[in-house]
Amino acid sequence: xxxxxxGEFEEVILLLVGILGEGxxxxxxxxxFKNQTxxxxxxxxxxxxxxxxxTKGFLKSAMGDSTAExxxxxxxxxxxxxxxxxxxxxxxxxxxxxxxQYPALSSNLxxx
Amino acid sequence: xxxxxxxxxxxxxxLLNAFLRSDLAEEVRGDLEEKFYSDLKNKPSFKAKLNYWxxxxxxxxxxxxxxxxxxxxxxxxxxxxxxxxSTRNIFKHKMISFINVFSLAVGLAACVAIYLFVSDExxxxxxxxxxxxxxxxxxxxxxxxxxxxxxxxxxxxxxxALKHDFPExxxxxxLWLRGKQLITKNDTKHLIDNVMVADSTFFDVFDFPxxxxxxxxxxxxxxxxxxxxxxxxxxxxxxxxxxHNTVSWDGRDYEVTGVLKDVPENSHIQFEALxxxxxxxxxxxxxxxxxxxxxxxxxxxxxxTANIKSMEEKFPAFLCRxxxxxxxxTTYKLFLQPMNEVHLASNDIEHDYINYRKFNGSYLTIxxxxxxxxxxxxxxxxxxxxxxxxxxxxxxxGVRKSVGAKKLQLFGQFIFESVMLAGIALAVALLVDAxxxxxxxxxxxxxxxxxxxxxxxxxxxxxxxGTLTLGILxxxxxxxxxxxxxxxxxxxxxxxxxxxxxxxxxxVIVQFGLAIAMMVSTLIVIQQLSFMKESDxxxxxxxxxxxxxxxxxxxxxxxxxxxxxxxxxxRGVTASGQRLGNNFHQGGFKVKADTGILSITxxxxxxxxxxxxxxxxxxxxxxxxxxxxxxxxxxxFVINESFAQELRLKEIIGTKAxxxxxxxxxLGTIIGVVKDFNFNSLHYKVNTLALVVHPEWGYQELxxxxxxxxxxxxxxxxxKVWDELVxxxxxxxxxxxxxxxxxYRSDKQMSAVVAIMAGLSILISCIGLFGLAAITxxxxxxxxGVRKVLGATEGQITxxxxxxFALLIVIAFVIVxxxxxxxxxxxxxxxxxxxDINLLVFVIGGILALVIGLLTxxxxxxxxxxxxxxxxxxxx
Numbered sequence: 008x009x010x011x012x013x014g015e016f017e018e019v020i021l022l023l024v025g026i027l028g029e030g031x032x033x034x035x036x037x038x039x040f041k042n043q044t045x046x047x048x049x050x051x052x053x054x055x056x057x058x059x060x061x062t063k064g065f066l067k068s069a070m071g072d073s074t075a076e077x078x079x080x081x082x083x084x085x086x087x088x089x090x091x092x093x094x095x096x097x098x099x100x101x102x103x104x105x106x107x108q109y110p111a112l113s114s115n116l117x118x119x
Numbered sequence: 120x121x122x123x124x125x126x127x128x129x130x131x132x133x134l135l136n137a138f139l140r141s142d143l144a145e146e147v148r149g150d151l152e153e154k155f156y157s158d159l160k161n162k163p164s165f166k167a168k169l170n171y172w173x174x175x176x177x178x179x180x181x182x183x184x185x186x187x188x189x190x191x192x193x194x195x196x197x198x199x200x201x202x203x204x205s206t207r208n209i210f211k212h213k214m215i216s217f218i219n220v221f222s223l224a225v226g227l228a229a230c231v232a233i234y235l236f237v238s239d240e241x242x243x244x245x246x247x248x249x250x251x252x253x254x255x256x257x258x259x260x261x262x263x264x265x266x267x268x269x270x271x272x273x274x275x276x277x278x279x280a281l282k283h284d285f286p287e288x289x290x291x292x293x294l295w296l297r298g299k300q301l302i303t304k305n306d307t308k309h310l311i312d313n314v315m316v317a318d319s320t321f322f323d324v325f326d327f328p329x330x331x332x333x334x335x336x337x338x339x340x341x342x343x344x345x346x347x348x349x350x351x352x353x354x355x356x357x358x359x360x361x362x363h364n365t366v367s368w369d370g371r372d373y374e375v376t377g378v379l380k381d382v383p384e385n386s387h388i389q390f391e392a393l394x395x396x397x398x399x400x401x402x403x404x405x406x407x408x409x410x411x412x413x414x415x416x417x418x419x420x421x422x423x424t425a426n427i428k429s430m431e432e433k434f435p436a437f438l439c440r441x442x443x444x445x446x447x448x449t450t451y452k453l454f455l456q457p458m459n460e461v462h463l464a465s466n467d468i469e470h471d472y473i474n475y476r477k478f479n480g481s482y483l484t485i486x487x488x489x490x491x492x493x494x495x496x497x498x499x500x501x502x503x504x505x506x507x508x509x510x511x512x513x514x515x516x517g518v519r520k521s522v523g524a525k526k527l528q529l530f531g532q533f534i535f536e537s538v539m540l541a542g543i544a545l546a547v548a549l550l551v552d553a554x555x556x557x558x559x560x561x562x563x564x565x566x567x568x569x570x571x572x573x574x575x576x577x578x579x580x581x582x583x584x585g586t587l588t589l590g591i592l593x594x595x596x597x598x599x600x601x602x603x604x605x606x607x608x609x610x611x612x613x614x615x616x617x618x619x620x621x622x623x624x625x626x627v628i629v630q631f632g633l634a635i636a637m638m639v640s641t642l643i644v645i646q647q648l649s650f651m652k653e654s655d656x657x658x659x660x661x662x663x664x665x666x667x668x669x670x671x672x673x674x675x676x677x678x679x680x681x682x683x684x685x686x687x688x689x690r691g692v693t694a695s696g697q698r699l700g701n702n703f704h705q706g707g708f709k710v711k712a713d714t715g716i717l718s719i720t721x722x723x724x725x726x727x728x729x730x731x732x733x734x735x736x737x738x739x740x741x742x743x744x745x746x747x748x749x750x751x752x753x754x755x756f757v758i759n760e761s762f763a764q765e766l767r768l769k770e771i772i773g774t775k776a777x778x779x780x781x782x783x784x785x786l787g788t789i790i791g792v793v794k795d796f797n798f799n800s801l802h803y804k805v806n807t808l809a810l811v812v813h814p815e816w817g818y819q820e821l822x823x824x825x826x827x828x829x830x831x832x833x834x835x836x837x838x839k840v841w842d843e844l845v846x847x848x849x850x851x852x853x854x855x856x857x858x859x860x861x862x863y864r865s866d867k868q869m870s871a872v873v874a875i876m877a878g879l880s881i882l883i884s885c886i887g888l889f890g891l892a893a894i895t896x897x898x899x900x901x902x903x904g905v906r907k908v909l910g911a912t913e914g915q916i917t918x919x920x921x922x923x924f925a926l927l928i929v930i931a932f933v934i935v936x937x938x939x940x941x942x943x944x945x946x947x948x949x950x951x952x953x954x955d956i957n958l959l960v961f962v963i964g965g966i967l968a969l970v971i972g973l974l975t976x977x978x979x980x981x982x983x984x985x986x987x988x989x990x991x992x993x994x995x
Contacts, residue, residue, distance in 0.1 A: 049173065077152050081145055
């Protein structure tokens, strides 16, 4: 089996960072996670994962601007690195290849 | 209402700052704050706060936590080591650790429960924003021939006149309790409890929130009514529909001008509907001019500068101005009672009908003392066990010292252990409380909850700090003791000269002293309460069904009575104007003696002819009422012994007498004297009493005596007759003994709490003793072995081992008995009818403590006495 180095939660978080673009910081990511999956997650858990992904080199981060509703504090904006993008793509390709080896389902569900 | 901005819980932020890596602080605090304010937009603030806490707790993750560094007394590695050693120690001495944690947990749980109870009582009436300046107008009444009494009633004219005469009085509000009333809306009929009449100034003084209607004008017009939310919903679909609609009461329509939120549990004023006082102040019978009769409760809102004392000094002159009676200042004295004392300090006040869940505030002090005792007993266990266990740790201490541990470091280690145990105990205690609080609520009739403790940062902080302090305090002595060992001796394995454990013995004495005191107190309190329950109060209160009567029921009273008497399970039917268990209303009365007319003010009650026989009240002289004598209707009086003694007449039966509005020439006659019976609670002496039959005044309640064992059947029978004959009023009943339970509720709840606490304190003391015995006897293993080899019997050894403990318990008993006696004596003085303290109870308490104590240690004494001496001598 190919080592994707990504857990399910990590993968979703990584994708969300990509979706949110400039607005990708812990609170917003946790919110978006809830909107997209319907599951709640604490900001702490999200932050912890972001931290881990950064250590693995999939993400990089920099302090962004501040807004009033956060008491004038700056936010840490996360962006996906080239490595991160590659890992995401590998992960998707891996799954797609698995799907394609499963003819009964792939023909019915039109997974591409 | 809420203008101040809601901010994230401070305590949580403090916690966050305490553990969070400082380089993460900015972004994390920003994120959490943003989350909090976004929550606030669509959630109630407490939920947002709770979520903030959740988020903070969720940052307790390895990546986000500060790295501990620096060489303090506890650096990170040392800290880990302490944690490891402590945990090992806890698991190595499972029994001792269990005892430590368990007794401390029980103690803390008891304290938290008591705290919840007390703060619930203290929270009464705290929601009124002007509470500091609200006073209730009370009276001290001293009528001839009646006991002096404080009452919570006043005359209707007093409120307006006080406002007129005293610049300090901003405004007044009078409440006139009408009790349970039948309110109707077309075909919907409901009995509404606690209907009151209130002045239009009601909302100027009190802060009962209004959800419909205008605060300023809702009580301004005659024939208007305010309903509480749940009452309004009984008649209307929505509170909105209720507004400006009408309901009927007593043959008249009232416009609903407002709907109030349901009255909070912690308000001494409880009502379900408020009628406007203006209804009674317009027209000829303006109650504002009514003086002489006391039937309203008056509250005054004073200027904050008002001097209560100087106002009270002016009251006699005030009374003289308005009342045409030279003796007025001897019969009436007015005084002002601050709002915050009404709930907890009205125990000596009678005719106090608007005082929900009235509680004797001095019991709260007792509860605090008890909480302190329990905690002390638990703390003693902790200290005792840790100190005596020290010998097990010499080697550890010795090694630590020789590799360079500073005394302070060792000290820190032991304190750390102690705090850790206290922390575990607190967690267990809170869990126990959370689980058992509903059981306690059932027992004492409260709605306590442990949740507010967690919502209020300060309280939680206080509990945590309290536990921390407890851990430190109880840790200090054992730590000091253990670290003071001399290194060389410790390493040689020798003891630090066992030393006479004076402190340890003293602590055991304190423990058992407290336990004995609480046990004896419980016995006495239970005795007094059962005395009140069992004692012959002079009438029969069992199986007596009381049914609320309206006009129709009064009109058809004779028919109802006849119908009911046909039923086999009904033993008697009668009626009365007032219910037993309170003081009856007093009124003027005159008696024609040889020397002239005597004026006297006894309690009065209007009864049906066979009241005395149905209630089993004994006639001592003369006769009871009889329907056959026409003059028995309104012109015949039966008085009680106290009244007869007060009159000091040679011949009482046949003496002319009457209510004070009877003309001197058309007085009635005293036809009988009954034995004194306690119509009031046993806290009070029997007052002088006159009974009269006056059917046309109307009776308040029907009394139906039902045969024992056929209660259900009886209720059904009465209901059937009632529903047939009185369609205008629902069948609404209670039982007299249930009412008496209510009268003694405060006393009973106190005794329940004291009994539980006494049980706990004995339990904790005994577990402590158990642990202590285990340790001391273990130390004597060798001694016992030698003695056995030399021929001592098992019996002798058991006695030897038990003797010291027994002595401690005896000393505790001797010290504590006189103090307990005094305390109980003072408590009993609060009852007019009380038991004598039987010294036997003390002996029983003492012996019980001794037996329980010896039984507790017997496990160890027998075991070591029977042990094989060979094994014992091999020990060490």
